[in-house]
Amino acid sequence: DAGVAARLTRTVLGALEAEEVRRLVVVSAAPVGPEPEGDGFLDRTMRGIVSAVLKDIYADLREMEAELARSATDWTxxxxxxxxxxxxxxxxxxxxxxxxxRGRFLARADVAHAMLDAIGDRATVKQGVGVAY
Incomplete structure (x- = not known):
């Protein structure tokens, strides 16, 4: 549901602050971040179509990431x-x-792997991290 990510993130950030926990890794979506440099026509076109169809979901994820950016949390x-x-x-x-x-796919298991890997990687703090095969 569009809107759930931003609402949930606000709640989680409040709980993290109350418990003095600083690290948070979330899953977002590729179209929320910058376009890859040098992507071809097909990739740009497909990204545009998917972004139009899922615009409310991606708007929610952008707001989620904005909430993270405004927080004191060490987020990724x-x-x-x-x-x-x-x-x-x-x-x-x-x-x-x-x-x-040309990153078009990724297994859910590899997304989880990337998230776990990011926990201890200081280079990913306060960053979006694009992952794909």
Missing amino acids: AVRPPRLQDKPLTGTYRRVVGGFPR
Whole structure:
């Protein structure tokens, strides 16, 4: 549901502050971040179509990320593309502050892997991290 991510994030940020917990890693979506440098016509077109169809969801995720940016939390937003139900590979591309060129898919298991990996990686703090095969 559009709106749930931002509302939930505000609640979680309040709970983290109350408990003096600083680290938070969330899942967002690739279209929320910057476009990959050098992407071709097909990737730009598909991203535009998907963004138009899911505009309310992506607006909610942008607001979620804005809530994070306004907070004192050491947050990371992991931004995958289209999710797949496939097994963990542990092998994917990652771009801090951007998105991998021609990144079209990623298994949910690899998204979880990327999120766990980000927990201890100081380079990802207060950053969006694009992940894809």
